[in-house]
Amino acid sequence: MSRLDHSLIAGLPAFEGLARADLDAILSKAVALRVAKDDAIFDQGVEAGSFFILLDGRVRVVRTTPDGRQAIVRYIVPGELLGIAQALGRDTYPASAVAAVDCVVLAWPSRLWAKFAVDYPSFGKNTYRTVGARLEDVQTQMLDMATRQVEQRVAHALLRLVRQAGRSDGDGIAIDFPISRQDIAEMTGTTLHTVSRIMSAWEDKGLVKSGRQQVTIVESHKLLLLAEGRTERD
Amino acid sequence: MSRLDHSLIAGLPAFEGLARADLDAILSKAVALRVAKDDAIFDQGVEAGSFFILLDGRVRVVRTTPDGRQAIVRYIVPGELLGIAQALGRDTYPASAVAAVDCVVLAWPSRLWAKFAVDYPSFGKNTYRTVGARLEDVQTQMLDMATRQVEQRVAHALLRLVRQAGRSDGDGIAIDFPISRQDIAEMTGTTLHTVSRIMSAWEDKGLVKSGRQQVTIVESHKLLLLAEGRTERD
DNA sequence: CGGCAACTTTGCGTTCGCGCAAACAGATGT
DNA sequence: ACATCTGTTTGCGCGAACGCAAAGTTGCCG
Numbered sequence: 001m002s003r004l005d006h007s008l009i010a011g012l013p014a015f016e017g018l019a020r021a022d023l024d025a026i027l028s029k030a031v032a033l034r035v036a037k038d039d040a041i042f043d044q045g046v047e048a049g050s051f052f053i054l055l056d057g058r059v060r061v062v063r064t065t066p067d068g069r070q071a072i073v074r075y076i077v078p079g080e081l082l083g084i085a086q087a088l089g090r091d092t093y094p095a096s097a098v099a100a101v102d103c104v105v106l107a108w109p110s111r112l113w114a115k116f117a118v119d120y121p122s123f124g125k126n127t128y129r130t131v132g133a134r135l136e137d138v139q140t141q142m143l144d145m146a147t148r149q150v151e152q153r154v155a156h157a158l159l160r161l162v163r164q165a166g167r168s169d170g171d172g173i174a175i176d177f178p179i180s181r182q183d184i185a186e187m188t189g190t191t192l193h194t195v196s197r198i199m200s201a202w203e204d205k206g207l208v209k210s211g212r213q214q215v216t217i218v219e220s221h222k223l224l225l226l227a228e229g230r231t232e233r234d
Numbered sequence: 235m236s237r238l239d240h241s242l243i244a245g246l247p248a249f250e251g252l253a254r255a256d257l258d259a260i261l262s263k264a265v266a267l268r269v270a271k272d273d274a275i276f277d278q279g280v281e282a283g284s285f286f287i288l289l290d291g292r293v294r295v296v297r298t299t300p301d302g303r304q305a306i307v308r309y310i311v312p313g314e315l316l317g318i319a320q321a322l323g324r325d326t327y328p329a330s331a332v333a334a335v336d337c338v339v340l341a342w343p344s345r346l347w348a349k350f351a352v353d354y355p356s357f358g359k360n361t362y363r364t365v366g367a368r369l370e371d372v373q374t375q376m377l378d379m380a381t382r383q384v385e386q387r388v389a390h391a392l393l394r395l396v397r398q399a400g401r402s403d404g405d406g407i408a409i410d411f412p413i414s415r416q417d418i419a420e421m422t423g424t425t426l427h428t429v430s431r432i433m434s435a436w437e438d439k440g441l442v443k444s445g446r447q448q449v450t451i452v453e454s455h456k457l458l459l460l461a462e463g464r465t466e467r468d
Numbered sequence: 469c470g471g472c473a474a475c476t477t478t479g480c481g482t483t484c485g486c487g488c489a490a491a492c493a494g495a496t497g498t
Numbered sequence: 499a500c501a502t503c504t505g506t507t508t509g510c511g512c513g514a515a516c517g518c519a520a521a522g523t524t525g526c527c528g
Contacts, residue, residue, distance in 0.1 A: 063374075063376075063377045065377060066462075069380075069381040070377075070381075071376060071380040071381065073373055073376070087362065087366060088362075088365075088366025088367070088369060088370065089362065089363030089367065090366065090370070094370050094373065095373070125323075128321065128322075128323065128362055128365070129322070131322075131365055131366060131369060132321060132323045132365060133323065134369060135322060135365060135368060136322065136324070136328050138369065138372045138373055138376060139297055139307055139328065139329070139372055140297075141376060142297075142305060142307070142372060142375060142379065143297045143299060143304075143305045145379045145380065145423060146303075146305040146379065146420070146422075146423030147299055147304075147305060147423070149484075149485090150484080180504095180505065180506090181505075181506065181507095182505080186380070189379060189381070190485075190486085191485080191486060192506080193485085193486070193487080193488095193507090193508090194484090194485055194486070196505095196506060196508085197485090197507085197508080200506090200507070200508085211493095211494085211506090212493080212494060212504090212506070213505075228300075383514075383515090385514095414474090414475065414476085415476065415477095416475085424515075424516085426475090426476080427476095427477090427478090427515085427516070427517080427518095428514090428515055428516070430475095430476060430477060430478085431477085431478080431515090434476090434477070445476090445523095446474085446475060446476075446524055446525075447474095447475075
């Protein structure tokens with residue numbers, strides 16, 4: 001088996017403050033995997049055999065209803081943990097994770113999570129902090145969903161994505177992975193049709209540029225206004 | 235100051251598996267408070283000075299948007315923790331908590347949370363489990379909000395409340411604390427008008443009985459069908 | 469006991485967003 | 499290069515749910 005260098009994970013918040021020897025010990029238990037675009041890393045409901053850290057790529061976390069409708073819970077960017085069912089006191093995955101682009105992940109057997117949390121307290125502390133942050137995040141999204149209307153929710157979703165995965169390009173800030181109208185609809189609890197209409201309107205106003213699975217925010221300030229406050233009819 | 239007996243918290247999941255002496259040590263740091271109906275236990279955004287356990291009553295946890303619209307995140311029943319900002323890695327409360335009826339709570343200084351988690355590992359483990367369960371809960375609600383329509387969401391909400399705070403009475407199972415149409419609207423992301431209409435229709439069909447701030451589920455089975463599957467027009 | 473305040477019901481008009489369907493565009497592969 | 503597939507746009511009609519407004523209830527407090 002090839003060796004994993006501690007530089008892989010040295011900078012990551014989850015392993016903040018650990019000595020090089022500790023990092024090596026942790027890495028010696030890890031397996032590095034390549035996951036092709038659109039392949040699942042794990043599936044909702046199955047027993048949680050491993051937990052992961054995303055090293056490269058983008059992952060979308062999806063929850064599905066019994067009747068097949070689904071919602072995108074969040075996107076994961078490099079450095080973040082995923083599949084940490086253990087930290088939630090569960091033994092099955094509560095959602096599915098799918099590679100939005102080709103990804104590289106490190107995987108550990110779930111059983112090791114508890115051991116790491118004990119042996120390296122800052123690891124435990126940081127993962128719990130992650131869980132806490134995600135709880136807050138989802139609550140915020142809930143609040144949005146409950147109180148704002150679709151156009152504002154879509155605006156919020158795009159701004160969130162740009163913050164997390166924005167890459168500056170000629171015309172503005174682009175979302176740096178392929179994302180379809182359907183995806184945005186599943187983030188905001190609406191339909192791809194409505195998303196398409198909304199974004200076409202924005203395109204006409206010059207707020208965004210978008211194409212096939214691709215979105216660039218041109219006037220993020222105006223979009224922010226739209227997301228928050230007044231509907232600003234013109 | 236009056237003495238708090240360990241029997242107060244001996245049975246609670248959060249303190250599961252602790253010796254009597256530990257419970258006494260924990261209690262010696264606690265303050266018991268009475269909170270009148272409609273009074274706040276803590277407010278969203280303010281520095282988290284304390285964390286709490288609800289001993290008696292019902293508490294609603296509410297998040298508010300900058301412009302004053304709000305959503306009820308969850309109801310707390312006796313034995314549950316609340317205000318555990320520390321466990322989320324935060325130092326302000328992410329939501330407000332209001333007594334839905336007269337309540338009794340135990341309060342500890344926030345600073346002690348970390349100490350307890352270290353001194354009594356099962357306490358730490360259990361609170362993290364709580365956070366994990368809540369994260370999953372909120373995600374489920376999100377999925378509902380995104381994929382189901384209002385009538386189904388209201389049905390879900392009522393069933394959830396009945397499961398958590400149902401008291402069997404003559405006609406069926408009653409929700410054992412006062413809850414208004416407005417409250418239900420804020421749980422489901424709709425308006426009190428729509429909730430009223432829906433529940434009037436259900437009352438006509440004999441599914442529920444309801445009055446001023448009071449709801450009883452008569453035919454929980456039919457309500458469950460309605461919540462999940464087919465719209466079953468009749 | 470009377471008056472008030474809070475909660476609920478209901479009607480009506482409107483709008484937002486969905487559902488369906490068809491056409492279009494850009495990528496992919498053989 | 500052509501056929502195909504996936505993703506996007508757009509028109510049209512409909513229905514769910516909202517917003518507003520007014521009236522009806524119920525419980526509470528003085």
